Amino acid sequence: MTIRNGGEGREEQFAALYRKYYLRILRFYMAAFRLPQEEAEELTQDAFVKFFKAIDEYRGDAEWAYFEAIARNIGLNRVRSRSTAKRSADIVPMDAPGAREVAAKPDPDADVVERHERDRQQKSLYDEIDKLSPAQRQCLMLWLEDMKYEEIAKALRISVDAVKSRIRDAKRALRARLGAIGLPGDDE
Amino acid sequence: MITKSDFQAVQERLIAEERARLGDPPTVETMLAYTRGELNPEEEERVRALLVCYPDLARGLAEPFPAQDSNDGVPELTDAEFAPRWAALQARMNAEGAPAAQGTVVSFADAAARRWRRASAALAAGLMLAVGGLLWQGQRTASGPMLTKTVSVTEGNSRGAGGVMPVTPAGKAVGFRLQPGRQDILHWRLELVNAETSAVLWSEKTDLDDDGAFHLTVPSAMLQPGRYQVIAYSVGSDGKEQRETEFNFRIPSK
Numbered sequence: 001m002t003i004r005n006g007g008e009g010r011e012e013q014f015a016a017l018y019r020k021y022y023l024r025i026l027r028f029y030m031a032a033f034r035l036p037q038e039e040a041e042e043l044t045q046d047a048f049v050k051f052f053k054a055i056d057e058y059r060g061d062a063e064w065a066y067f068e069a070i071a072r073n074i075g076l077n078r079v080r081s082r083s084t085a086k087r088s089a090d091i092v093p094m095d096a097p098g099a100r101e102v103a104a105k106p107d108p109d110a111d112v113v114e115r116h117e118r119d120r121q122q123k124s125l126y127d128e129i130d131k132l133s134p135a136q137r138q139c140l141m142l143w144l145e146d147m148k149y150e151e152i153a154k155a156l157r158i159s160v161d162a163v164k165s166r167i168r169d170a171k172r173a174l175r176a177r178l179g180a181i182g183l184p185g186d187d188e
Numbered sequence: 189m190i191t192k193s194d195f196q197a198v199q200e201r202l203i204a205e206e207r208a209r210l211g212d213p214p215t216v217e218t219m220l221a222y223t224r225g226e227l228n229p230e231e232e233e234r235v236r237a238l239l240v241c242y243p244d245l246a247r248g249l250a251e252p253f254p255a256q257d258s259n260d261g262v263p264e265l266t267d268a269e270f271a272p273r274w275a276a277l278q279a280r281m282n283a284e285g286a287p288a289a290q291g292t293v294v295s296f297a298d299a300a301a302r303r304w305r306r307a308s309a310a311l312a313a314g315l316m317l318a319v320g321g322l323l324w325q326g327q328r329t330a331s332g333p334m335l336t337k338t339v340s341v342t343e344g345n346s347r348g349a350g351g352v353m354p355v356t357p358a359g360k361a362v363g364f365r366l367q368p369g370r371q372d373i374l375h376w377r378l379e380l381v382n383a384e385t386s387a388v389l390w391s392e393k394t395d396l397d398d399d400g401a402f403h404l405t406v407p408s409a410m411l412q413p414g415r416y417q418v419i420a421y422s423v424g425s426d427g428k429e430q431r432e433t434e435f436n437f438r439i440p441s442k
Contacts, residue, residue, distance in 0.1 A: 018277070019270050024254055024262045032251035033244055045277055052281065068253055076216045079244045083213050121190050126198045137202075138240045144199050145243040151250035155239055157225070157232070180189045 017063065018048060025071045033079050043078055047071040128177050135162075136170040143167050206241035210234070213242040219249060226436075338363035341418070341435040352415060352438045357408035366435045367401035368420055373432065375423040378402060383415035413441040 025047055029040035050070050129137060139162075142152045149167075153160040214222070214235050221227055222235040239246040255261040265273065339355050341364055355362060368376075376394050397403055404418065415438045421429040 015270075015274060018274060019265045020256070022265050022270075022273065024256055027262055028251065028253045031254075032248045034247075041273075045273070045280060048277055049281060064256075071253075072248065073216055073220075076219060076245060076248050079248055080213050080216060080242075083242050083244065118194065122194050122197050125190055125194055126201060129198060129202065134237075138236065141199060141202065141240050142243060142246055144195055145247065147243070147247055147250065151247065154250035155246040156236055157222070178190055 014052070017067075021064070021067060022048075025067075028071065029075055033075050043075060044071075046078075047074050050074055124178060125174075128174055132170050132173060133166075136166045136173070139163050139166040140170045203241045203243075206237065210238050210241060213245055214238050219245065223249060338365060339437070340365040340367070341437050343367065343369055343433050343435060352436045354440050355411070355437045356440060357411050359408060361405050361408055362411060364404040364406065364418070364435075364437075365401050366404060366418055366420070367399075368396075368433050370422075370432060371396065371400050373422040376402070376432075377421045377423050377429060378404065379419045379421070380404075380406065381417045381419060382412070383417060384412075411439045413439045 022044060025044045026037075026040050029035050029043050030037060033040075035043065047067070047070055051067055129140070132140065138156060139152055142155060143149075143163075147155070149160050149163045152163045156163070218227070218231075218235060219239075222232060225232075227235060239249070339353075339362060341353055341355075343366070355364075374395065376396070378394065394402065402418075402420070415436065418435040419431060420433050420435075422432045423429050
């Protein structure tokens, strides 16, 4: 592309948008998808390329809203592709050579008794989380991903109050069954 | 005491199990339909479950963009930051052969103009067809002689890929009756969008008929199998448009 300076300020117009929005998109990618800066920069450039190519669809006003939609879609596509590829790569036939090593990676430095105790605790925790209602479990899982209540509510299409109460109830249930659970709010 | 690392280990296990059970993450199109509330309850619940076991996608859907320009917001690129990135973008687009590489100069004003020229062309074609009693005939000709079928499509009637209202063309044209919930808007404009090909046809500014609905007539030949959407925009006195509602239907494969 050569967005030429055609005497009508066109290059300046696109460059101004690039200058104005670049860091906003970059920081979104780093925060939303937890990308390292280098990958987020690459994705940000992708977004501007796409924006340029899709410029025919641009309706005139609300340039940021249009650009935001493009940028978010590009990010989702990237992460989805990566998740799909990773998932395929994770599938190892149980009779494949090395499958046992893939399936179990004990920490060689851990004390056997300590490891056994941790395994037991994790199994208890797994069982108790499994007993939570699906709605509570969903909220808890995303909360453990450090998502904010508002973000969980948006992702699950439920109210913020519902998120709060489900997480509170889930933590109460786990505390009642397991004792102290070492999470923020455990002293509620 | 159970620690955060125990939670993380269990969480990883639960996520792996759910991924194995539910499969690949939803497509971006499905996720966007989910955020718009367009999926049926079963599909919506499935997407919700998938988002929980693909939390990066959940975060990507929900994370707000950082604010611009406020005191604690995101600044613009400085000259020193801008120059190398802009050069890299230009180099990359040259390599990819983007439109401007062939000498086309694109600006937003140009894009808008081209869009409306295309709209005008579509309307011109529509008018030609309308001579034969076919396209975008408007309210009072909906029951013309070429029309053999009229279908009422409910506002926002989108219930997922398998649940959108099916319309089987019969005869040379299909009439659609589309009644928006808002009756207080004076002027409207409609777009008919083919979701598969992204082809769009525009109407001119139009008003609701006496029965509070739009009556739209579309040649059967133009309704190839696939999903369609009629998007209704309000047109303000200043000419500004705002998307108000939509009507969805699909033409089943023969």
